[in-house]
Amino acid sequence: MSGRHGPAEALEALRAHQRQTEALAQIAGRLSWDQETVMPRGAAEQRSEEMAAIEAVLHARRADPRIGEWLEAIGDEGLDARTRAELRLVRRAHARATRVPERLAAEIARVTSVAQGVWADARRDEDVGAFLPTLAEVVRLKRDEAAALAGEGSLYDALLDDYEPGIDQEWLSALFGRMRPRLVALRERVLEAAASVPLPKGTFPPEAQTELARACATAFGYDWTRGRLDFSVHPFSSGSGDDVRITTRIAADDPFNCIYSTIHETGHACYEQGIDRAYRLTPLGRGVSMGVHESQSRIYENQMGRGRGFTGWLFDEMRGRFGDFGISDRDVFYRAVNRVATGYIRTEADEVHYNLHVLLRFDLERDLIEGRLDVADLETAWNERFERDFGRKVDRPSNGVLQDVHWSVGLFGYFPTYTLGNVYAGCLWKALRAEVADVDDALAAGDPSPATAWLREKVQRHGALLEPVDLVTQATGSVPGEGPLLDYLEEKFLDLYG
Amino acid sequence: MSGRHGPAEALEALRAHQRQTEALAQIAGRLSWDQETVMPRGAAEQRSEEMAAIEAVLHARRADPRIGEWLEAIGDEGLDARTRAELRLVRRAHARATRVPERLAAEIARVTSVAQGVWADARRDEDVGAFLPTLAEVVRLKRDEAAALAGEGSLYDALLDDYEPGIDQEWLSALFGRMRPRLVALRERVLEAAASVPLPKGTFPPEAQTELARACATAFGYDWTRGRLDFSVHPFSSGSGDDVRITTRIAADDPFNCIYSTIHETGHACYEQGIDRAYRLTPLGRGVSMGVHESQSRIYENQMGRGRGFTGWLFDEMRGRFGDFGISDRDVFYRAVNRVATGYIRTEADEVHYNLHVLLRFDLERDLIEGRLDVADLETAWNERFERDFGRKVDRPSNGVLQDVHWSVGLFGYFPTYTLGNVYAGCLWKALRAEVADVDDALAAGDPSPATAWLREKVQRHGALLEPVDLVTQATGSVPGEGPLLDYLEEKFLDLYG
Numbered sequence: 001m002s003g004r005h006g007p008a009e010a011l012e013a014l015r016a017h018q019r020q021t022e023a024l025a026q027i028a029g030r031l032s033w034d035q036e037t038v039m040p041r042g043a044a045e046q047r048s049e050e051m052a053a054i055e056a057v058l059h060a061r062r063a064d065p066r067i068g069e070w071l072e073a074i075g076d077e078g079l080d081a082r083t084r085a086e087l088r089l090v091r092r093a094h095a096r097a098t099r100v101p102e103r104l105a106a107e108i109a110r111v112t113s114v115a116q117g118v119w120a121d122a123r124r125d126e127d128v129g130a131f132l133p134t135l136a137e138v139v140r141l142k143r144d145e146a147a148a149l150a151g152e153g154s155l156y157d158a159l160l161d162d163y164e165p166g167i168d169q170e171w172l173s174a175l176f177g178r179m180r181p182r183l184v185a186l187r188e189r190v191l192e193a194a195a196s197v198p199l200p201k202g203t204f205p206p207e208a209q210t211e212l213a214r215a216c217a218t219a220f221g222y223d224w225t226r227g228r229l230d231f232s233v234h235p236f237s238s239g240s241g242d243d244v245r246i247t248t249r250i251a252a253d254d255p256f257n258c259i260y261s262t263i264h265e266t267g268h269a270c271y272e273q274g275i276d277r278a279y280r281l282t283p284l285g286r287g288v289s290m291g292v293h294e295s296q297s298r299i300y301e302n303q304m305g306r307g308r309g310f311t312g313w314l315f316d317e318m319r320g321r322f323g324d325f326g327i328s329d330r331d332v333f334y335r336a337v338n339r340v341a342t343g344y345i346r347t348e349a350d351e352v353h354y355n356l357h358v359l360l361r362f363d364l365e366r367d368l369i370e371g372r373l374d375v376a377d378l379e380t381a382w383n384e385r386f387e388r389d390f391g392r393k394v395d396r397p398s399n400g401v402l403q404d405v406h407w408s409v410g411l412f413g414y415f416p417t418y419t420l421g422n423v424y425a426g427c428l429w430k431a432l433r434a435e436v437a438d439v440d441d442a443l444a445a446g447d448p449s450p451a452t453a454w455l456r457e458k459v460q461r462h463g464a465l466l467e468p469v470d471l472v473t474q475a476t477g478s479v480p481g482e483g484p485l486l487d488y489l490e491e492k493f494l495d496l497y498g
Numbered sequence: 499m500s501g502r503h504g505p506a507e508a509l510e511a512l513r514a515h516q517r518q519t520e521a522l523a524q525i526a527g528r529l530s531w532d533q534e535t536v537m538p539r540g541a542a543e544q545r546s547e548e549m550a551a552i553e554a555v556l557h558a559r560r561a562d563p564r565i566g567e568w569l570e571a572i573g574d575e576g577l578d579a580r581t582r583a584e585l586r587l588v589r590r591a592h593a594r595a596t597r598v599p600e601r602l603a604a605e606i607a608r609v610t611s612v613a614q615g616v617w618a619d620a621r622r623d624e625d626v627g628a629f630l631p632t633l634a635e636v637v638r639l640k641r642d643e644a645a646a647l648a649g650e651g652s653l654y655d656a657l658l659d660d661y662e663p664g665i666d667q668e669w670l671s672a673l674f675g676r677m678r679p680r681l682v683a684l685r686e687r688v689l690e691a692a693a694s695v696p697l698p699k700g701t702f703p704p705e706a707q708t709e710l711a712r713a714c715a716t717a718f719g720y721d722w723t724r725g726r727l728d729f730s731v732h733p734f735s736s737g738s739g740d741d742v743r744i745t746t747r748i749a750a751d752d753p754f755n756c757i758y759s760t761i762h763e764t765g766h767a768c769y770e771q772g773i774d775r776a777y778r779l780t781p782l783g784r785g786v787s788m789g790v791h792e793s794q795s796r797i798y799e800n801q802m803g804r805g806r807g808f809t810g811w812l813f814d815e816m817r818g819r820f821g822d823f824g825i826s827d828r829d830v831f832y833r834a835v836n837r838v839a840t841g842y843i844r845t846e847a848d849e850v851h852y853n854l855h856v857l858l859r860f861d862l863e864r865d866l867i868e869g870r871l872d873v874a875d876l877e878t879a880w881n882e883r884f885e886r887d888f889g890r891k892v893d894r895p896s897n898g899v900l901q902d903v904h905w906s907v908g909l910f911g912y913f914p915t916y917t918l919g920n921v922y923a924g925c926l927w928k929a930l931r932a933e934v935a936d937v938d939d940a941l942a943a944g945d946p947s948p949a950t951a952w953l954r955e956k957v958q959r960h961g962a963l964l965e966p967v968d969l970v971t972q973a974t975g976s977v978p979g980e981g982p983l984l985d986y987l988e989e990k991f992l993d994l995y996g
């Protein structure tokens with residue numbers, strides 16, 4: 001036998017290596033789940049060492065020089081689409097793992113783990129100045145990382161590529177540029193009428209909220225034999241393949257918090273659960289990008305969960321479970337679910353405001369990474385932009401520049417995927433309504449399955465086989481753009497509050 | 499810089515490597531916890547791949563050839579006791595990982611994972627014949643493994659060494675040989691009088707049982723900030739350092755099941771929680787052997803938990819929580835907790851019978867591994883021995899040779915550590931009662947802390963610093979033997995039922 005592998009042998013070796021890596025990545029994900037749901041609080045310090053150990057193993061496996069040798073031995077002749085996609089994903093992960101010097105990666109891990117605590121303290125104390133030196137350090141390190149990754153390309157694109165491959169800031173910037181004026185205009189047209197919408201009043205016992213959340217997840221097709229529901233401070237979905245868990249949270253006076261968090265996470269989870277089982281524990285066996293992931297969670301939560309049909313069913317469910325909660329009929333309930341109000345906080349924003357929060361962050365973080373904005377000027381830039389788009393002044397840093405954890409932990413390039421998810425959701429919703437006849441009737445009966453079956457077929461089952469934009473293009477027949485989302489928002493909210 | 503490490507540099511490199519290995523081993527343990535408590539049932543197949551992946555990583559790390567080079571570079575000059583102990587443990591794990599050929603290890607993993615299912619089916623069907631070919635295969639593979647490990651030594655000792663380092667079958671055999679006649683005689687003297695003991699009657703709501711279990715764990719010193727209580731089919735304790743979790747189970751009509759399972763697992767967990775924090779994520783940072791581990795769980799459960807003092811406190815607790823449950827006073831309650839009855843099942847056995855179950859298994863498994871007993875003759879050998887020691891015939895295989903999972907998964911050499919744990923517990927109990935004045939009064943007030951403080955100081959805090967027999971010898975002032983345990987059993991049960 002020669003020292004060099006034949007193509008078939010190399011492919012087999014690469015796949016065996018990769019399968020173990022995928023399994024270990026699932027374990028790392030489960031550890032995070034454990035940390036956020038059940039871990040004893042005294043275990044935090046030890047856990048951070050455990051996480052670092054498995055991340056180090058994962059990094060070493062992705063950077064393994066044999067991957068380069070295998071890829072070379074495999075070549076690119078006569079490969080089927082699936083294999084080509086697998087190799088593309090392995091090659092990308094390998095490149096990312098090898099381009100960033102180990103010392104820089106370790107430094108980023110060290111600094112961001114400390115930075116999160118500094119940020120949390122600064123937010124608590126409403127003290128931007130206390131966070132800025134640390135943020136400057138994080139920005140500097142992320143710029144170094146981006147430079148190592150970027151080669152000839154732009155710094156911000158190199159970071160963006162980690163969350164949304166195949167997208168660049170130029171395209172995003174044009175897309176967001178078209179969205180912003182329409183969103184600002186829509187906001188101004190609906191605000192006044194939306195102000196008088198009532199909120200649910202009453203007692204909403206945690207057990208009953210949990211039962212309703214479970215009923216919603218079940219309605220949206222969550223497979224309980226391959227998942228479970230728990231509680232955490234920030235709801236999330238976690239895991240791929242046969243173990244995809246979701247969490248929610250309970251606010252005693254606001255049942256919508258639990259319900260819509262659950263439906264949102266159910267969207268993420270159904271995406272993972274809906275991937276072709278043949279892809280399990282391969283690079284294809286998980287959602288392809290943050291944007292496409294968010295498209296599923298948002299279309300479940302908003303287009304379906306906050307639509308007129310489903311909220312009718314939900315109103316009856318709530319009356320049955322909670323009795324009278326101060327909302328008299330389905331029409332008022334539909335408005336209550338779709339209340340529009342200008343708030344400071346992105347995560348609490350309604351559909352009209354949400355993307356304006358994201359667009360603001362995108363522009364600022366791009367300027368930080370590209371060196372056009374100094375962290376010293378960040379708060380001013382934030383506050384000016386906020387006042388321009390939202391028509392009010394930021395009252396304190398925790399309601400402004402200090403509200404999100406992302407930058408402290410080095411997540412630059414992540415924010416735009418939230419809006420991209422909404423844009424994709426808009427495109428998918430338009431296409432599925434054109435193709436599936438009984439969507440509205442079924443939703444009104446509490447049955448999203450005609451819609452979710454279409455999403456599973458067109459999007460979910462493919463896992464990471466196609467690049468994000470190709471996937472949405474194939475599913476909808478058109479290259480994704482802002483039109484369908486904005487048409488949907490204008491139609492819905494002008495009908496409600498126009 | 500030369501290619502070879504200096505001793506200090508090599509020690510540092512070895513420790514860094516080992517620390518990551520320990521962290522990964524903790525992760526593997528947490529995965530098992532997850533599997534037994536919260537994992538969705540549909541995730542089983544994927545989980546087995548995840549477990550295999552992390553076990554492969556652990557094996558590769560333990561077998562890493564650099565460990566041999568580091569150990570050589572470190573040498574054995576001028577090392578302190580702690581470092582010597584660390585290196586001894588690393589060397590042993592490295593030797594075990596490298597001596598067994600990878601193909602054999604993989605074959606054992608494959609066969610035992612299937613064998614467990616074959617055993618479960620055979621037990622359900624009461625069909626020994628259906629299990630024997632698989633058992634023969636497991637025995638053959640374990641003999642091969644033992645031969646690879648043993649070098650010049652005996653096969654059984656090589657397997658035993660994995661669970662109880664420093665012990666050999668000759669010593670064990672002599673110890674157990676002295677125990678057997680005294681246990682058989684004690685059994686015969688107490689059986690008749692013990693037959694008339696009443697059992698608790700009534701309703702024992704799961705929530706109240708759980709609360710009482712929590713109260714017991716708290717009383718015995720379990721640190722809830724570094725652990726948690728869940729439910730599983732078979733109770734267990736899991737993890738080391740700052741994340742040591744326990745499980746229990748609820749039988750609606752038998753509150754003792756939950757209470758004593760919990761106290762038992764609390765003993766295991768307090769051992770791990772009691773280890774010097776400086777040893778965390780090092781080879782010293784976990785219980786030194788299965789035998790010493792079992793000594794802690796059994797002394798918590800039996801010498802303390804089933805003693806006259808603590809059962810008095812427990813009786814009052816139960817009356818307060820469950821009302822009248824058919825037992826009128828503390829004396830009768832003490833007898834109810836210490837009922838003696840001949841049963842078939844080891845895990846349900848009382849203190850008088852328990853070790854006779856173990857001695858039977860020790861003799862049979864030793865003969866299987868040493869080639870003196872064929873699996874075809876195993877059932878007959880089991881049934882003859884059972885009738886001789888227990889005075890009754892085995893009525894069906896699930897009550898006899900098919901009752902335990904151990905052999906199906908390759909756990910040969912594990913059974914004797916149960917009795918060894920009881921023997922150590924006997925020695926420790928004698929010594930601590932001689933040294934600590936107020937043990938009984940405190941236990942009668944529901945406070946085991948004087949006793950547990952002694953155990954923490956003498957045993958638990960040392961982790962794996964000393965070999966098991968050395969640890970017990972240092973703690974008690976004598977080489978461990980059967981005397982104290984048998985004296986304790988005879989005194990307790992002849993007092994009760996003599």
